[in-house]
Amino acid sequence: MLYLSACLDLFFPHYCAGCGVSLRHFQKALCVSCLSQLPRTGMHDQPDNRLERLLWGRVSYASASAFLRMPKNGEVHHMIHELKYKSNQGIGVELGYLFGTELKASQRMSHFDYVLPVPLHPKRLKERGYNQCDPIVQGVAEAMGTYCQVDNLVRKAYNASQTRMSRYNRWRNVESIFHLRQPQVLEDTHVLLVDDVITTGSTIEACAKVLSEVRNIKISVASIAIPNV
Numbered sequence: 270m271l272y273l274s275a276c277l278d279l280f281f282p283h284y285c286a287g288c289g290v291s292l293r294h295f296q297k298a299l300c301v302s303c304l305s306q307l308p309r310t311g312m313h314d315q316p317d318n319r320l321e322r323l324l325w326g327r328v329s330y331a332s333a334s335a336f337l338r339m340p341k342n343g344e345v346h347h348m349i350h351e352l353k354y355k356s357n358q359g360i361g362v363e364l365g366y367l368f369g370t371e372l373k374a375s376q377r378m379s380h381f382d383y384v385l386p387v388p389l390h391p392k393r394l395k396e397r398g399y400n401q402c403d404p405i406v407q408g409v410a411e412a413m414g415t416y417c418q419v420d421n422l423v424r425k426a427y428n429a430s431q432t433r434m435s436r437y438n439r440w441r442n443v444e445s446i447f448h449l450r451q452p453q454v455l456e457d458t459h460v461l462l463v464d465d466v467i468t469t470g471s472t473i474e475a476c477a478k479v480l481s482e483v484r485n486i487k488i489s490v491a492s493i494a495i496p497n498v
């Protein structure tokens with residue numbers, strides 16, 4: 270029992286990923302207060318929402334939605350930081366599950382054949398130990414009762430830190446570094462491509478460009494968070 274409890278702590282540390290308070294044993298990654306105050310966007314029921322406008326003309330999407338608004342230094346910012354830099358994969362699973370539950374009940378985004386994470390380069394994967402989008406995809410797929418596919422879309426080359434690049438250079442940098450190992454598996458399907466945060470959309474654009482070469486594929490896009498503007 271102790272062993273089991275220690276294992277669960279690895280995935281679900283006993284503090285809230287949003288505000289840091291101690292969690293009760295039955296709580297997963299978020300406290301009741303953070304859970305009840307998640308700044309949901311409701312985008313999945315809004316055609317022409319902010320994310321769709323960001324991607325318009327760049328990605329040939331069926332629909333797109335970001336689950337939460339992310340003000341700088343707010344709780345959602347903290348959750349994403351926990352997911353990416355503190356090995357807290359439990360918050361990814363929990364947010365993914367909450368998002369998937371809303372998507373399944375939505376008018377526009379209730380069904381997909383596969384949920385795919387935006388891949389992380391092997392070098393960064395080795396440093397971090399996991400792709401932060403994998404637990405999100407796991408939660409989304411579980412809530413929606415659909416399949417996830419974490420090893421088909423892959424990233425080929427290491428790209429230098431993008432933070433100081435212009436939007437054009439960022440796009441050039443990621444343009445040709447993704448590829449599909451088994452494109453035929455995705456023929457005639459509707460896929461949901463998932464990232465943790467979408468800021469400029471350049472990574473999603475590059476992934477979608479590769480996916481769009483698959484015969485008769487439909488692509489939708491989702492992210493857990495979108496920065497406040």
Ligand SMILES: [Zn+2]
Pocket residue numbers: 285286287288289290299300301302303304
């Ligand atoms: Zn909290």
